[in-house]
Amino acid sequence: MLSLDRVTKVYKVGTFGGKDMVAVRDVSFDINPGEVVSLIGESGSGKTTVGKMILKLIDISGGSISLDGLDVASIHGAGVKRYYRHVQGVFQDPFSSYNPIFKADRVLSLIRSEYFADMARSEWNAKVEAALRAVTLDPDQVLNKFPHQLSGGQLQRLLVARALLLELKILVADEIISMLDASTRIDVLNMLAELKSRGMGILFITHDLSLGNYISEKTVILRRGVVVEMGATDKVFANPTHPYTRMLVSSVPQLHKKWVQIEAELPAPIAGRGGCLFHEMYPLAGRTPEPAADEPTLAKIEEDHFVGCFDLPSEKASLVA
Amino acid sequence: MSLQVTDLRVYYRTLAGDVKALDGATFSIADKEIMGLAGESGCGKSTLGNSLIRLDGRMKYIGGSVNLDGAELPIWDNAGMNEFRFRDVSVIPQYAMSAMNPTRKIGKMTEELLESRGESYRQIRPELLRRVDLVGLDRDVLKRYPIELSGGMKQRMVMVISTLLDPSLLIADEVTSALDVSTQRAVAETLVSFRDRGFVKSMMVITHDISILYQTADTILIMYAGKLAEKAATKTIIDGCRHPYTKLLISSLPEVGIRYANKKLKGIPGSPPSLLKPPTGCRFRDRCPLAFDKCVEEPPFVEIATDHSVACWKVTGTDA
Numbered sequence: 001m002l003s004l005d006r007v008t009k010v011y012k013v014g015t016f017g018g019k020d021m022v023a024v025r026d027v028s029f030d031i032n033p034g035e036v037v038s039l040i041g042e043s044g045s046g047k048t049t050v051g052k053m054i055l056k057l058i059d060i061s062g063g064s065i066s067l068d069g070l071d072v073a074s075i076h077g078a079g080v081k082r083y084y085r086h087v088q089g090v091f092q093d094p095f096s097s098y099n100p101i102f103k104a105d106r107v108l109s110l111i112r113s114e115y116f117a118d119m120a121r122s123e124w125n126a127k128v129e130a131a132l133r134a135v136t137l138d139p140d141q142v143l144n145k146f147p148h149q150l151s152g153g154q155l156q157r158l159l160v161a162r163a164l165l166l167e168l169k170i171l172v173a174d175e176i177i178s179m180l181d182a183s184t185r186i187d188v189l190n191m192l193a194e195l196k197s198r199g200m201g202i203l204f205i206t207h208d209l210s211l212g213n214y215i216s217e218k219t220v221i222l223r224r225g226v227v228v229e230m231g232a233t234d235k236v237f238a239n240p241t242h243p244y245t246r247m248l249v250s251s252v253p254q255l256h257k258k259w260v261q262i263e264a265e266l267p268a269p270i271a272g273r274g275g276c277l278f279h280e281m282y283p284l285a286g287r288t289p290e291p292a293a294d295e296p297t298l299a300k301i302e303e304d305h306f307v308g309c310f311d312l313p314s315e316k317a318s319l320v321a
Numbered sequence: 322m323s324l325q326v327t328d329l330r331v332y333y334r335t336l337a338g339d340v341k342a343l344d345g346a347t348f349s350i351a352d353k354e355i356m357g358l359a360g361e362s363g364c365g366k367s368t369l370g371n372s373l374i375r376l377d378g379r380m381k382y383i384g385g386s387v388n389l390d391g392a393e394l395p396i397w398d399n400a401g402m403n404e405f406r407f408r409d410v411s412v413i414p415q416y417a418m419s420a421m422n423p424t425r426k427i428g429k430m431t432e433e434l435l436e437s438r439g440e441s442y443r444q445i446r447p448e449l450l451r452r453v454d455l456v457g458l459d460r461d462v463l464k465r466y467p468i469e470l471s472g473g474m475k476q477r478m479v480m481v482i483s484t485l486l487d488p489s490l491l492i493a494d495e496v497t498s499a500l501d502v503s504t505q506r507a508v509a510e511t512l513v514s515f516r517d518r519g520f521v522k523s524m525m526v527i528t529h530d531i532s533i534l535y536q537t538a539d540t541i542l543i544m545y546a547g548k549l550a551e552k553a554a555t556k557t558i559i560d561g562c563r564h565p566y567t568k569l570l571i572s573s574l575p576e577v578g579i580r581y582a583n584k585k586l587k588g589i590p591g592s593p594p595s596l597l598k599p600p601t602g603c604r605f606r607d608r609c610p611l612a613f614d615k616c617v618e619e620p621p622f623v624e625i626a627t628d629h630s631v632a633c634w635k636v637t638g639t640d641a
Binding site: 042043151152181182183184185186187189190193207208209210211213214215233234237247248249251252253254255256258259 | 361362472501502503504505506509510529530531532533535536559560569570571573574575576577578579580581585586587588589592
């Protein structure tokens, strides 16, 4: 199990890094084995930053990430290689993930030279074939080909197959299907759903709510680095409570339901409260947000459903933990 | 009849031969119509859009004609098209984020652009400001550099500039693909409002996202491998499409409310054919679940009901 506990990332910006920019603040959630967690947010909401911190590509500024009890930030030296045996990532652009000069299956042979140097060739080939079959690729079609000879969906699945060669526990899938066609993206999505039945935990980072809704058990909605709503996917989508979530859900283009039938207006915030980044963006007309105490903390409104907002309906607010 | 395209063929020149990216397209867009153009990548939808405004060096005009408001567009003649570009035919390019000159302030850039067309910036400026207000941007954007704007703001600014001279046809190429859902909705609704206010007469919206088209377009044209597959009113395409490709495309869309656990969606097996040597007959034959012996012949694109055309032997009947 991978747990994030009040994870924060502060980037130094400005001349000589004189200013702080908080990219992610106090994000806490768990990814259990066999579970897909979708991390949804707009651009700049810090969703990729969370993924990069899990993959140890950038340092964590505050809080902690732990894999099965082991603090990820404390891993150094040879431990990093061991960590990557269990945690791997796949990124958005399949074409820039490959070196165009080498054949695409080089990503697989690099795994062999790093991790399985003394494995017999026949055993290795069987392992590769099993991994390719798991991602519904035909080995004859993809092995010994250059990246430009393969389609985006094939390349993306090949990267997942590469991750499968290791004893993978967590896969960070950062917008892996947003560059694919409608006809192939659903295949990649179904493949991810198959993988979770093998006991893998998947962090599915996306800006597309319908995709997140389709495969995930748990949804985390991030806005400007802060979790505004999280919980079981069916509960978050059936009963979106934070005004931002409601706006997101109403903006998703749907078939059979025109936008004009759905209101996308943001509700006016209650005066006299500050500190919430969301309400600072949408203050009441003519009112400057008062610099007040704290961000709203996540409150439990029902089993497995948490919302970070002051304006919770009163009958639900009584449940605030 | 605003735009009439007849048997348009545009190929790409490559060392290996001609890539037949657009191989005989015949359709029309009426006044006040927003036509959506959808299909997988590499099916020729951007080629069709680009060929109506500018053929780049690799594109070769093979045949066919384009008629806009009664005048023939000389699309094979780069210099001759200059007279029509921006004024009659305008485009919102695929990468609108990087479409503006980064070294000029936006106002200055617009001024230079208008002057290159022989229009007076001072006369048009009040209208420009009005439209900047309309899309919800601050008038100050004209004094700023493109880098100071967010993606959605740049997108809307490009939309304002592209439609400033009230073109008759606007080609919007994947304008919403790179945006967040909330910005996506704002941009798509702005497009429709431009049509409603008469800034553009008719519009061609190119995207691979059919659910966006359902929200914005009046008619939808589905392309496959350089050929037209189906064209009909939006509602007909979504609820009563006939071409097997359209059916598969629509059934592969995940929607809010559909969960993997309850309903497993399927993609379309296989991939589009190479257009270097496209297969003879129906190009969708290899992936089509309904294919039969007649499909070795090319199906004609025929009207099966009012404003509903399909190219499929199964739909039109083999005697057609």
